[in-house]
Amino acid sequence: MAGSALVAWRRRLGLERRVGALAAGLFVYGFGEELWFRYLPEYLRVLGASAFAVGLFGTAKDLLDAAYAYPGGVLSDRLGTRRSLLLFGGLTTAGFAVYFFFPSVLAVFLGLLLVMCWQSLGLPATFALIGEDLRGGRRIVGFTVQAVLKRLPIVLAPPLGGLLLERLGVKNGMRVGFAVSILLAIAMLLALRRGLREERAEANVRPSPGGRGRGKLAPALKQLLIADCLIRFCEGMPEVFLVIWAIEVVKISPFRFGLLTSVLMGTAIASYVPAAALAERAEKKSFVLLTYVFFSLFPLAVLLSHTFTALVGAFAIGGLREIGEPARKALIVDLADPQARGRTVGLYYAIRGFAVAGAAAVGGALWTVRPSLTLLAATLLGFVGTAWAALFLPRSRASTSTS
16 A cells, blocks of 8 residues: 555656656765865866856856767667666766866866766756656656756755865865765766666657758747747856855855855755646746746846845845746757657757857956956846747647647
8 A cells, every 4th residue: 555655656756767766866966066066166266277267167068068968869869868877977977086086277177078978968868768758747747856856965965065175175175075976976877777777668769761860949949949048148157156256255155155055956946846836737938937037137136145144045046047947848848859859959958058158258258357247247148038038939838748
């Protein structure tokens, strides 16, 4: 009786065997990485990098997001989710090792080539797996649960990472974080190897001859992509400088910055479940627009914050940026070609990634003139993206897709 109830709840939450294994892997992997990833800009400064170099680091991250997305989709469709995710996770674990053994600015940039493999190459495989195993409105539930389990480490780990930096210093604290990441990533790979043993036939779907293996973007998906590019440029301009603003401008401790990250992710998690429940029954465009409004307000709220208490409110606004993300991701999957889902998702994120790749560098250039310019420009661009979505994104309901 208890076993059948557990199965029923797992199905209700979209945690079928493979989806559940992926969720567990995302949590374990994310906890290790989030101990230190958000402190990398400060780590670079301690290693001697300039503000412009920090901006270039953010740009390199965005470029890799773009460059890896489409190949990740191709590999996902051809190798299947199990083999592709194990490959990407192994490469990322090697990147953690580079960071551990080579503490230098150059190693941070070179190691990023490997560290980004899991989240960038693996993103289309994650979308494809949820698209294969879940249907219709349950996809929103699946993306919601995945988002919660992926973001819980962001609530828990950054304060612990901040304590490491305070107690051991930035360099030594980061190195301990890298070591923990290696151990947890190995555990993640073992969990995925076991949990993804049953590969579904759909995971190896080949593209139709007419599609030439590239995937296609539906007209509605193109409009969403344009708005998304504007919004993500808004996000990318100040993103790598938030830790510097908090520690060097507002003068708070690394531990308190970790708490701010927890506030941001805690707010996001709290908003997911009611938003997803409503999005299953309501028009998804309204949730996308609400998400974009909070993306636009976040840099302005940070700019107006000069105390820790004010930053808590600003980061709560930042957390609300995620309120419509499950509905947006479900819409992407709904509109993707089922026979080339990995490639379509990869193409979408590749275009978006290349379009916003220069955001951090632009933000860095403005930052060297005046930090407030970066935050103001991001706010303005965010509202332009919101207006585009309001005007051109067609209406659709989450419950309409059953493919």
